[in-house]
Amino acid sequence: MTSPVLNVSNLVKRFPTGRSGVFVNAVNGVDLSIAPGETLGMVGESGSGKSTIGRAVLRLTEPTEGKITFDSRDITAIPERQMRPLRRDMQMVFQDPWSALNPRMRIGDLIAEPMKLHLDLSKSERENKTIDLANRVHLRPEFLRRHSADLSGGQLQRVCIARAIATNPKLIVLDEPTSSLDLSVRAEILDLLTEIREQTSAAMLFISHDLGTVKLISDRIVVLYLGSVVESARTEELFRNPAHPYSQSLLSAHLPADPNAKLSRHILKGEVPSPINLPSGCTFRTRCPVAKDFCEREVPKPHQIGTSGHEANCLRIPDGGNRITPSEVA
Amino acid sequence: MSLLEVENLRTHFISRDIDNQIRVAQALNDVSFTLEAGKVLGFVGETGAGKSLTAQSICGLLRPPARIVGGSVFFDGQDLREMPEDDLNAIRGDQIAMVVQNPRTSLDPLTRIGDQLARIHQTHSGGPISTSRERALEMMEAVGIPDPTNRAKSWPHELSGGMAQRVLIAMALMNNPKLLIADEPTTGLDVTVQAQILDLLKGLTERFGMAMIVITHDLGIVAHYSDEIAVMFAGTIVEAGPVVDVFNNPQHPYTQSLIASTPEKLQIGGSAKLGGQPPDLYNLPSGCPLRTRCSFAQEICATPPPRRQINDTHYSVCHFSGKSPANGSAS
Numbered sequence: 216m217t218s219p220v221l222n223v224s225n226l227v228k229r230f231p232t233g234r235s236g237v238f239v240n241a242v243n244g245v246d247l248s249i250a251p252g253e254t255l256g257m258v259g260e261s262g263s264g265k266s267t268i269g270r271a272v273l274r275l276t277e278p279t280e281g282k283i284t285f286d287s288r289d290i291t292a293i294p295e296r297q298m299r300p301l302r303r304d305m306q307m308v309f310q311d312p313w314s315a316l317n318p319r320m321r322i323g324d325l326i327a328e329p330m331k332l333h334l335d336l337s338k339s340e341r342e343n344k345t346i347d348l349a350n351r352v353h354l355r356p357e358f359l360r361r362h363s364a365d366l367s368g369g370q371l372q373r374v375c376i377a378r379a380i381a382t383n384p385k386l387i388v389l390d391e392p393t394s395s396l397d398l399s400v401r402a403e404i405l406d407l408l409t410e411i412r413e414q415t416s417a418a419m420l421f422i423s424h425d426l427g428t429v430k431l432i433s434d435r436i437v438v439l440y441l442g443s444v445v446e447s448a449r450t451e452e453l454f455r456n457p458a459h460p461y462s463q464s465l466l467s468a469h470l471p472a473d474p475n476a477k478l479s480r481h482i483l484k485g486e487v488p489s490p491i492n493l494p495s496g497c498t499f500r501t502r503c504p505v506a507k508d509f510c511e512r513e514v515p516k517p518h519q520i521g522t523s524g525h526e527a528n529c530l531r532i533p534d535g536g537n538r539i540t541p542s543e544v545a
Numbered sequence: 546m547s548l549l550e551v552e553n554l555r556t557h558f559i560s561r562d563i564d565n566q567i568r569v570a571q572a573l574n575d576v577s578f579t580l581e582a583g584k585v586l587g588f589v590g591e592t593g594a595g596k597s598l599t600a601q602s603i604c605g606l607l608r609p610p611a612r613i614v615g616g617s618v619f620f621d622g623q624d625l626r627e628m629p630e631d632d633l634n635a636i637r638g639d640q641i642a643m644v645v646q647n648p649r650t651s652l653d654p655l656t657r658i659g660d661q662l663a664r665i666h667q668t669h670s671g672g673p674i675s676t677s678r679e680r681a682l683e684m685m686e687a688v689g690i691p692d693p694t695n696r697a698k699s700w701p702h703e704l705s706g707g708m709a710q711r712v713l714i715a716m717a718l719m720n721n722p723k724l725l726i727a728d729e730p731t732t733g734l735d736v737t738v739q740a741q742i743l744d745l746l747k748g749l750t751e752r753f754g755m756a757m758i759v760i761t762h763d764l765g766i767v768a769h770y771s772d773e774i775a776v777m778f779a780g781t782i783v784e785a786g787p788v789v790d791v792f793n794n795p796q797h798p799y800t801q802s803l804i805a806s807t808p809e810k811l812q813i814g815g816s817a818k819l820g821g822q823p824p825d826l827y828n829l830p831s832g833c834p835l836r837t838r839c840s841f842a843q844e845i846c847a848t849p850p851p852r853r854q855i856n857d858t859h860y861s862v863c864h865f866s867g868k869s870p871a872n873g874s875a876s
Contacts, residue, residue: 260735367822397591398764398806402805402806424735427809431808468737469765470765471765471809472765472807472808474788474792474793475792475793476768476809478769482737482740484741485691
């Protein structure tokens with residue numbers, strides 16, 4: 216097996232709150248691995264730590280603990296000077312394209328910027344490549360002379376994607392790249408990302424709260440809750456056979472855009488607890504419909520399910536009590 | 546008589562440009578619909594299609610340069626457009642309530658939430674404040690806020706997004722409205738919380754016969770929580786009808802592309818998607834506003850499209866509704 220592009224082990228990130236000894240526990244011991252060319256979807260609700268993980272693997276946020284290996288190299292603690300050349304191989308696309316682009320630069324210069332920083336190209340080579348990139352993201356060449364204020368959200372997100380692929384990176388982190396876009400525009404961007412995935416060998420970490428979107432684009436999905444991975448499986452496997460009670464309720468809360476689809480729902484009570492005071496034992500136990508006494512004391516470890524690499528962190532899996540019974544709703 | 550009857554509502558943004566020439570953005574163009582008590586109507590459409598503007602026009606909440614230039618809004622037999630501001634104030638917040646998209650900026654940051662809730666009740670009831678306070682606690686309980694007595698003393702900044710949204714819903718329901726307008730009531734909330742709030746609202750329409758307008762981007766919400774759907778494009782309703790009819794048999798090319806763009810139906814690399822930009826409201830194309838983006842457009846589309854009934858309750862505004870070539874291509 217080829218070595219992964221990215222390997223994260225026991226990643227922990229705590230943010231100080233301003234009061235001494237009190238921390239926001241954003242990420243609590245996350246293990247991840249992405250193979251070359253693979254698209255890993257990361258889903259979770261707000262506060263589950265998905266964006267923090269996405270930023271930490273690129274060292275845009277300094278991890279508190281843990282080890283990050285990129286392309287077989289430990290990058291956890293190397294200084295920014297040595298980090299710079301590596302950034303060529305790791306790119307990011309953000310949620311909000313309006314604030315991700317400098318409004319005073321022309322679109323052409325924005326697309327050329329990463330090449331200017333990372334690649335040794337002549338001016339004309341760079342210009343040719345800019346036009347080529349614009350073509351690849353289906354942006355008409357006349358846009359290259361305009362500014363970001365002249366473009367729509369969908370077009371700006373294409374510019375961001377063009378920037379991200381300009382240096383042929385090995386890993387692209389996409390943090391909610393379609394959440395701020397209208398439905399039809401979202402569909403176009405997903406199309407484009409699929410195309411790019413086929414053209415390049417770049418691995419992708421696709422962060423989203425929307426299960427429908429993640430399902431379309433990911434090979435494998437990890438589900439996060441309160442800064443911990445609760446389940447990890449191949450996409451079809453997760454949707455067919457979610458093992459963790461949280462994944463099950465997350466899938467059941469999803470509303471398919473089809474009035475004929477029968478919903479079998481289990482709606483969780485309450486809200487996500489504060490990451491400042493994490494519940495002891497299993498962090499999901501306060502909302503879990505099948506929690507037992509021991510869930511308060513023991514921290515769940517990953518359980519293998521089958522042979523396809525499906526893992527879930529639930530203490531009720533050994534006794535078979537991890538299934539929640541959904542109530543039928545028309 | 547229906548609870549809400551909106552007919553040919555037209556709202557324009559009228560302003561002057563840098564050369565002092567009058568510019569008119571035709572934001573709403575002949576919007577007509579009716580809503581019966583106890584029913585839920587879902588409005589969908591892309592950004593700028595006029596969903597929120599329709600709600601604001603109904604409630605008389607427009608600010609210049611937006612102005613209603615034509616049409617009528619009848620609520621419970623009363624003409625809201627002709628009504629003096631004081632009478633309108635007596636209805637808003639009482640018989641017609643609104644839940645807006647951003648809960649955090651809609652609460653008064655300097656007033657405890659219990660007082661904000663009691664205030665809206667007392668303003669309309671004129672009764673003793675103690676009655677209003679009791680009512681506030683009841684409603685907080687009803688929308689699923691735990692420990693209402695203590696929570697009533699919270700400040701808005703102490704609430705999570707889901708809690709703030711619940712407070713806003715409680716506030717809208719304080720006076721038992723006949724009509725609730727919910728503008729993106731769950732956008733920005735987590736899916737598990739979204740489900741709780743939608744179930745709550747749906748339950749209220751069933752229990753109290755309240756009518757509801759839900760404005761959303763999410764076709765999943767409309768599919769499962771609405772009785773009827775109105776699809777908006779460039780300030781007009783291009784297709785409307787019972788949810789099941791419209792989803793099973795979408796007739797307008799825009800509706801078809803919208804349904805084809807949902808994650809469930811989306812074919813990666815497929816051709817059913819609608820490209821292009823929303824039309825320029827300052828300079829709408831003649832005839833059908835979709836024709837510059839519609840793959841079925843023909844010469845006839847430069848003339849205004851007719852409203853065609855597909856059945857008694859389902860209609861579509863397209864030259865080709867109910868017949869080829871546009872018919873049924875997304876299925």
